[in-house]
Amino acid sequence: MTPFEIAMPTSLREATGLLDPEDPTIRVMSGGTALMLMMKTDVFHPTRLISLRKIEETASQMGLLPDGRFRIGGMCTLAQMEHNDDLAAFAPVIRQTMRMLANVRVRNVATIGGALSHGDPHMDLPPVLVALDAIAVTEGPEGSREIPVAELHAGYYETVLNGDELIREVIIPAQDARRMTYLKCTTRAVKDWPALGVALTGVFEGDTLEDPRLVIGSVAETPIRVDEAETVIKGRSLTDKVIREAGEAASANVETIPDELGSAAYKSQLVRVYVERALRAVANQTV
Numbered sequence: 001m002t003p004f005e006i007a008m009p010t011s012l013r014e015a016t017g018l019l020d021p022e023d024p025t026i027r028v029m030s031g032g033t034a035l036m037l038m039m040k041t042d043v044f045h046p047t048r049l050i051s052l053r054k055i056e057e058t059a060s061q062m063g064l065l066p067d068g069r070f071r072i073g074g075m076c077t078l079a080q081m082e083h084n085d086d087l088a089a090f091a092p093v094i095r096q097t098m099r100m101l102a103n104v105r106v107r108n109v110a111t112i113g114g115a116l117s118h119g120d121p122h123m124d125l126p127p128v129l130v131a132l133d134a135i136a137v138t139e140g141p142e143g144s145r146e147i148p149v150a151e152l153h154a155g156y157y158e159t160v161l162n163g164d165e166l167i168r169e170v171i172i173p174a175q176d177a178r179r180m181t182y183l184k185c186t187t188r189a190v191k192d193w194p195a196l197g198v199a200l201t202g203v204f205e206g207d208t209l210e211d212p213r214l215v216i217g218s219v220a221e222t223p224i225r226v227d228e229a230e231t232v233i234k235g236r237s238l239t240d241k242v243i244r245e246a247g248e249a250a251s252a253n254v255e256t257i258p259d260e261l262g263s264a265a266y267k268s269q270l271v272r273v274y275v276e277r278a279l280r281a282v283a284n285q286t287v
């Protein structure tokens with residue numbers, strides 16, 4: 001392994017100052033789970049890693065804000081998110097997702113900042129946060145900006161973050177009576193990387209589903225919000241016929257790409273089946 005430097009800043013501002021937007025071999029390290037895999041497989045050779053371990057405490061804290069939104073510091077681990085009862089009450093889909101994500105060793109160290117910035121399309125959290133309409137708040141030399149998670153991923157392992165910008169925190173708007181679910185298909189072990197993930201949230205008014213957000217992950221380069229299927233279900237009651245139509249609409253309109261977990265045709269079938277299952281899951285939820 002080529003030698004590299006490790007920096008240990010104590011504030012996010014100091015950390016961003018150590019980044020160089022022109023040099024991709026300088027990266028921040030949060031949990032290090034993704035970076036270590038890339039280094040072990042010789043895909044990434046850093047010259048400097050900037051550890052966020054000693055960063056200010058607020059970066060690893062979470063809680064309800066006075067205005068009803070929920071704030072999660074960028075260094076919060078996935079395990080912290082899994083075990084936080086306030087977050088589970090605010091958005092139960094997050095605990096549901098964590099229990100299927102990797103294993104306890106990974107969740108104990110991987111962070112929400114790393115999970116969003118890595119840009120690997122085979123991640124469980126990004127589609128869920130898109131369906132919750134979450135916002136990533138960044139820290140950079142020019143100050144901070146708010147990026148909807150729906151706009152954060154630009155392509156395969158690509159985000160819209162600048163090279164000297166970090167995710168400081170994630171803010172989730174109040175969900176009120178919104179129902180939500182995340183379903184994941186794995187083709188090897190249950191907690192494996194997803195071959196497909198479907199996140200769905202929506203508000204029921206009587207029998208009809210309003211303001212649905214249906215997001216599919218792991219079948220293309222970025223999470224995809226499926227407008228065509230949302231149009232099918234919006235304002236309608238979820239009868240078997242409507243559910244089947246929505247599954248067909250999703251399958252017909254999501255352009256899947258093949259990977260080691262399945263062919264494009266297989267993934268299109270998964271989209272149809274799992275969209276139907278997600279719709280049945282929210283229809284059967286009691287709140």
Ligand SMILES: Cc1cc2nc3c(=O)[nH]c(=O)nc-3n(C[C@H](O)[C@H](O)[C@H](O)COP(=O)(O)OP(=O)(O)OC[C@H]3O[C@@H](n4cnc5c(N)ncnc54)[C@H](O)[C@@H]3O)c2cc1C
Nearest residue numbers: 030031032033034035102111113114115117123124167192
């Ligand atoms: C064995 C194993 C199984 C896994 N299974 C799954 C799975 O089933 N589902 C799933 O979703 N994921 C899975 N993962 C991936 C895991 O979720 C990611 O590795 C993890 O979320 C990355 O977070 P981290 O804090 O470790 O990031 P790091 O490895 O520290 O960083 C990853 C990338 O993000 C950048 N980065 C880190 N923090 C920030 C920040 N705050 N702001 C800006 N950039 C930042 C780094 O520079 C780097 O480029 C698995 C990983 C492993 C090792």
